[in-house]
Amino acid sequence: MELPAHQITELLHAWSDGDQSALDVLMPVVYENLHRLAQSYMAQERPDHTLQATALVHEAYLRLLDSARPSWQDRAHFFAVCARTMRHILVDWARARQAEKRGNEAMPIQLEEAMAEVADPGTDLVAVDDALTALAAVDPRKSRVVEMRFFGGLNMKETAEVLKVSEETALRDWKFAKSWLRRELTREAAHGA
């Protein structure tokens, strides 16, 4: 399904104003586009290739929204929708790879700078996803902060805008969530192997 950019902008406004059904319309559109982009990217698999989430998200943005000349707030909300979708795509992909046991043969996913602060380069995305789900069970907002930073490349200002909190609050959430995830992933690694 394709939607014209101005309609996407309207849906982003509606979602920003608290209309959850707008998100239900947006998600499949974003998913389809991001999925297609990711597939074509993976199809050209080369040894030196890495899949970078925010690069794909940015490409989706250029395709779907850029022509509507969105405000930075609309842009932030769009990236937030992409972040959730990107997380699903990447984690599904990591799971499939695990199942195939192809391990290192497959194209590595390049960790975003934000994610590299928490996880070692070799960290399994499935473990990151599990830890984020555990965090969401105790503190959903912190989990969303991380999701937007890791998978959508949103900065602190954009993250705060989407969550409708002050930048300071978003930053405190981010700091604590990073420490929490780091501990969780270290513990996982120690018990796992």
Next chain:
Amino acid sequence: MEPEHWQTVQQLYHSALQIDSSRRAAFVQEACARNVALKEELTALLGIHGQSGQHVLARG
């Protein structure tokens, strides 16, 4: 996890970050009093290592 506990951990975490790293371990020790579990959790979150190392230094 109890919401109250979660709040306490966060408060102490942010307070500890305001304090100079050399005094952080002592702050956590004091703030947690006899609550060993809380102390362990904060120590892990703040990445305070070498608690024993400090003892060695203190003795040295």
